[in-house]
Amino acid sequence: MSARSVCIVGSGNWGSAIAKIVGNNVKERREHFKECVPMYMYEEEFNGRKLTEIVNTEHENIKYLPGIKLPENVVAIPNLLEASKDADILIFVLPHQFVKKICDELQGKIKTSAIAVSLIKGFAISEEGIQLISRLISNILSIPCGVLSGANLAGEVASEQFCETTIGSKDKEIGELLKLLFETPYFHCSVVEDTDTVELCGALKNVVAIGAGIVDGMGYGDNTKAAVQRLGLMEMIKFAEVFFEGSKTSTFFQSCGIADLVATCHGGRNRLLGENVVKSKKSLKELEKEILKGQSFQGPLVAKEIYGMLEEKDMLNRFPLFVAIHNICERKMDPKEFVNCLRNHPEHL
């Protein structure tokens, strides 16, 4: 096959870090990829200038990833269809609440031979309940969609600190192609076929991270936090077993599993949310305004979604950690009660 055209759909913190990697990789691997990488960027003003213009002249996303130079072959484009029309590989990396709308716009407008990869954390909510983002993309666009997820805090990836990630692809060849696109000496990609679990980990770990933040906020030490992480992992595995047939426990040993869980429980913003839920009496909305300047925390959304799924299956008792985190985020439970919910965990029976 001739060299493939790659398009990045999204340009936030993580999208920009990935743009740096992909932009550099395609330059070095020209037999596989075309050099120019269009990046769809939702147009906004920053300090009185258009953000696309800043990216294309200064080669830096000064709003979402300041201080990191992007390769010049990454070109920010504010028009979605223009950015994506020639793409053989579409990298989806935007907040999960925008995916459906974006895919609806792309439907019928992209190459039918294209493939997609989702770097998005979270679930989509449809009328039938929760849906994996990669399936949503795949269903709307009628193309295969792999996933990439791992212990990858964007700022650290952008500053080239060594880390690992996991690529999930049911098709092995696509998996290897994606590895070629993303792997660098500081960003190691392992490929597995168990796509569902890779994606699931990326959503569920944010719930556990709120729990880690809660025990941090309560002043507990490393033992209690380790118990929260372990019990959280057990609930993640159980949840995958119950709702995603074919999920493999071995996938949890990949970077997308334990590594991402541990990194997020120590460094992510959902952990920070958990800490603040204890230390202040503000509502989630107020905390989002304060900490994320209005963006949404992933964890509480996912916690709410899975609470509904568990309730429907009459399985709330089996997931006391997930349930307590949801109730605490909704201010229906005092964070002080969190640890009590863990004392008689079904894992202990």
Add this chain to the structure above:
Amino acid sequence: MSARSVCIVGSGNWGSAIAKIVGNNVKERREHFKECVPMYMYEEEFNGRKLTEIVNTEHENIKYLPGIKLPENVVAIPNLLEASKDADILIFVLPHQFVKKICDELQGKIKTSAIAVSLIKGFAISEEGIQLISRLISNILSIPCGVLSGANLAGEVASEQFCETTIGSKDKEIGELLKLLFETPYFHCSVVEDTDTVELCGALKNVVAIGAGIVDGMGYGDNTKAAVQRLGLMEMIKFAEVFFEGSKTSTFFQSCGIADLVATCHGGRNRLLGENVVKSKKSLKELEKEILKGQSFQGPLVAKEIYGMLEEKDMLNRFPLFVAIHNICERKMDPKEFVNCLRNHPEHL
């Protein structure tokens, strides 16, 4: 069976924290255990007074666990044979280098019906190579020996912060008896039969924790540290597979596995050692003098022992993280090279 007599052999930081738990539990469970708990304490002077005398009058181990009151039914005894002569359950909780000598002294002097449980981290080294401490105890004393290991930093356990632990016992009944002895609302015990792996985790995690400290010292963030923990865990599992037939991967999901690994990589003193190995040019001996006032770090001892085992099996290539940590501790490798050793880890093939 009538109420059992319990003896604690050892009285350091962890021994004293366990004495608090056991002393309180036996008072509440008198149908199972006798109230008086002798604790063997190596006699030393502290501020001009005998430490046993301080413990028995002030009910506090002011040298090794200051600020924590011990139950009055825990009685410090400086004579090993006197402390242990009536014991039905012997709890071994002392630095691993003293175990053999202590067991040799106890041989033939304890009840033949007694059972033991080891809370000791590390390996014993005999002429035939490495030996698990629980086997050493069991072999010398001709009694069964279980183990207890988990994410249990002693100070946090002593201050009653919720945590989990894992009891390993090949005999189920003994496992349940030990659970009855150790479990409290803040110290949750799970029992598994895979004793070897429980014990192995407790030794190997200290090696990985040095690696976590090295990346901390180098200024890397949570992604790299998560990769070190994940690759470390993979090497732990592989090591168990190679050297301990019957080791189960599921045991690594217990508190003794991932939870203890994560807690130790964030809070333990072997992590601190790793950080200092990067930040100073001092030898291990000097760092021990400085940080531990002459006590030994567990991690480097274990790293050295497993290095020898791997070398003999011609398997050094398979364990680049363990090997690099050993070489860095011995000052044969620059810590700056550590991350490079992980880039082409066999887990990535």
